[in-house]
Amino acid sequence: MPERKIRVMVAKPGLDGHDRGARVLARCFRDAGFEVVYTGCHQTPEQIAAAAIQEDVDLVGLSCLSGAHRILFPRVVELLREKDADDITVIGGGIIPEQDFTMLYDSGIKAIFTPGSSLDSIVEWIKKNINPTSAEFL
Amino acid sequence: MDSIIKKICAGDVRSASRLIRDIEDKIPEARAKIKRLYSHTGKSFIIGITGAPGAGKSTLTDALITELRKSNKTIGVLAVDPTSPFTGGAILGDRIRMQSHAEDRGVFVRSLATRGALGGLSQAAGDAIHIMEAMGKDIVIVETVGIGQQEIDIINHAHSVLVILVPGMGDEVQTMKAGLMEIADIFVINKANRAGAKQLQMELTSMLNLSSKSAEGWKPPVVMVGDAFKPETFTENIVKLSKKIEEHHIYLQQSGKLTERMHRKAMAEINDTLHACLLEPVIKSLAAGGELEKFAEKIKNRKADPYSVAEEIAQRFFKKENEK
Amino acid sequence: MYFSREMQEASLKLSRKWEDNVQKSLKNNPDQKARFTTVSDKEIRRLYTPEDIKDINFAEEIGVPGEFPYLRGNQVTGYRGRYWTFRMFSGMGSAQDTNNRWQMLLREGQTGLSTAFDFPTLMGYDSDSPKALGEVGKCGVAIDTLEDFLALMEGIPMDEVTTSMTINPPATVLLAMYCAAADIKGVPLSKIGGTIQNDMLKEFIAQKTFMCPPEPSVKLISDTVEFCTKSVPRWNTISVSGYHIREAGSTAIQELAFTLRDGIEYVEDVIRRKGLNVDEFAPRLSFFFNSHIDFFEEICKMRAARRMWAKIMRDRFHAKDPRSLWLRFHTQTAGCSLTAQQPYNNVIRTTVEALAAVLGGTQSLHTNSLDEVLCLPSEHAVEIALRTQQILAEETGVANTIDPLGGSYFIEALTNEIEEAAWDYIHKIDDLGGMIAAIEKGFPQMEISEAAYRFQQQLDAGEKTMVGVNKYATNSTHPLPLVDIDEKVSEEQIKRLKDVRRKRDNKAVKKSLDDIRGACKKGDNVMPCCIDAVKNLATLQEICDVYREVYGEYKDPGLY
């Protein structure tokens, strides 16, 4: 079986433009050998979910620093589910207070990385948890 | 017909994108799918967009989508970006300019990484186009990498090739060098509000007058596209551009050139698939057995010459095929 | 620097002796690291001596406060007459909520107001726009119409307190609301004072709060400059900001260079477009820097900034008024230096950064609250942050003398090095055709991306330290009480907005929006029409939509 390339999307939902983390991550993912689609700032959950499906990514990394994550992150998961694409893993990062973790996990976010998580730890997590499947299994 | 083919032909984005992924990853089963899909392809009009990095290919694609959507045409976009030769990873950055169409069901944008291909596209691009055609897209736009050198793969895949130039980048010379002059059906001067745009237009026009292409009945027009940041004039210019594309389409149909191009495309496809189906497995199997190394060693030490080696390999592999 | 040849020789001899001793000592006690660098990765030498500043001409390059080149400060008397302004950035929830916080801060001794708006307001969207989902009142106050603004200013004496508004793409609208509010309260425009950030270039470079493309964005800025020059003389028209450039991951040198080059771009545009004389408007330009964790580098950056701007104004723009040569600046301690882990450590970081800002001679200061990496600051956390400034000013004695570090071999040498490297950047951007052209080519964005990525890699490799993050990490947590904005804020805000839309005179709104459209198309100053429009209760988004329609919408160009 040929080796499958991991495809990920880095997306910034909401209106905050603090994309330092998102951009650093995108570069780090490229250096880890992933193919990375970056959506840019100011995306609605609808735009993000649609793009994730069109690009057939294995994982969507959401970054939000404005405090709107409690509404926006679950919305992305929900939209993917509506489109039968809940096999796409969604993880989140940014300014996320610990008290929100449970609520986000419950909504279907698979992992949360806050400032201070090392790049390596994120890449490791992805390599361990992401296993691209083929169209066969659709 | 298996369900994934059915779904793709019904326009299902998820199935289409997944199959493109399998093609990219060279999953053997994916080829079988393309075989079954093939009879549904060949109906879309395919536009290639090429030009130096940062020339504005994605910005123009975005604007063209907006324009073409006004007449309800469905659109597929394949945007190719380079794979890093060091890490094998890639940042696919074209999509960002087209994100405003993300929710439009009539538009399907898929990014591809070159994965080592050098001609401005990726190996999977051809089949990705097939898949979009099978989905029933009226138009497929293919944006090349734009590294600026061997950007010629695109003529084997597209019906109309747009070459984007920007004033003040020494583009004219580059154009000649890269052979873009020969492949362009339409020239676009982007960021035409910049100094040097008029001059670039003049130089191009005079070069075109000298070129043999104009004798064939289609003289590539030079379309000036103003500043993408000036909404009114920009939209006007995009309308002009899309009219030129349509004119070219009509020209291709009426002059019989379209069949000629389809033929050229078929030839290229045979070439590519022979490569993928015959050569690649042979090389792979030789490499796996360590034989490739041994052959190289022999050639290096002048114990054999490359032709004899090739013949020996051919005998072995292709005889087997015949006997079967 | 040296007063005689003998002195130089004696000094050099001593230095050589020290170097020998260092070599000997290193054999037994090697250094802990191969490189000693600032947080911006600038290498620092083991020791600085008179040799490092031997070429400095004291009178011309250092001088005294209040004289060219203003390295040591603009004010002749330093902080003795007046401390810097204690200005805490705040805003949350509804206008009413923010007004309550402001009243508290004024009672506690804050001397100026500073407004944080929520993201929909910052981006020119109303609270009921689909884009505003989840964002209303979250990171600042939500303002949709003049009614909200009047609630915000309730009980605030607009002729006494100055207000700073961190607002960029819709700066014209918020300035118009401020003017309209003053008018309604009977305060003449000549009496009001304050600041709008109004710096779009750094948004394209770093913070990504943008609306229209660079060209028209700068045009709108020049409109406000012209309007204030003529009608609101005490208003600080642009706060040219390095803060966000730094937060995006730039080095200190990049922050300095890009900020000053942005300033140059604005000055050029106002002169060219509006035909104003430089001395008519330059005194009302101000700056805004970050104070990061690397203590000396920050002090030197701020000192260099003053000297460079003075040179730029004198030599490039031939300004005559000394106030045009002054680089007045606000400082905020670095949000990006704070950690969510062991958050109480943030108090220490902020203290050190605030001290650097004071020693760098800031005119105004915001100290971050310890919980700001986690959420909006709680009242208690804000109080500690404000007290930090008060302790620095009134207990430590650091404000007793002007530029106490001036003349230090290290400080002067580092100031010079930073300045030189910043000039290189400025010349590079000049060569690219100015800042707008450089932004279109992605130059500053790319430089910052590189620096940010390098820092992150150094952090991951342990070459740089963040206590509690990649060193001395613990599992024990000291949970903080976090401020939470109720989703009700959003519902109520949307209800208020809908009420306004219902009760206002929609014909008058339409007419005033048409007037703005006309002014945009003709290239006229939009400010007078904007004031009319907000008085007619046009919403923030309605006005911004006119800008988007005429000027086009700028979208994130993506990665560099």
Ligand SMILES: Nc1nc2c(ncn2[C@@H]2O[C@H](COP(=O)(O)OP(=O)(O)OP(=O)(O)O)[C@@H](O)[C@H]2O)c(=O)[nH]1
């Ligand atoms: N001033 C100006 N800038 C433009 C224009 N068109 C595109 N740009 C800008 O040029 C930059 C590059 O545009 P893209 O559309 O990404 O160019 P591209 O050819 O697709 O680039 P690659 O895919 O990276 O090779 C972006 O920052 C655009 O905003 C134009 O007409 N005027």
Ligand SMILES: [Mg+2]
């Ligand atoms: Mg592109």
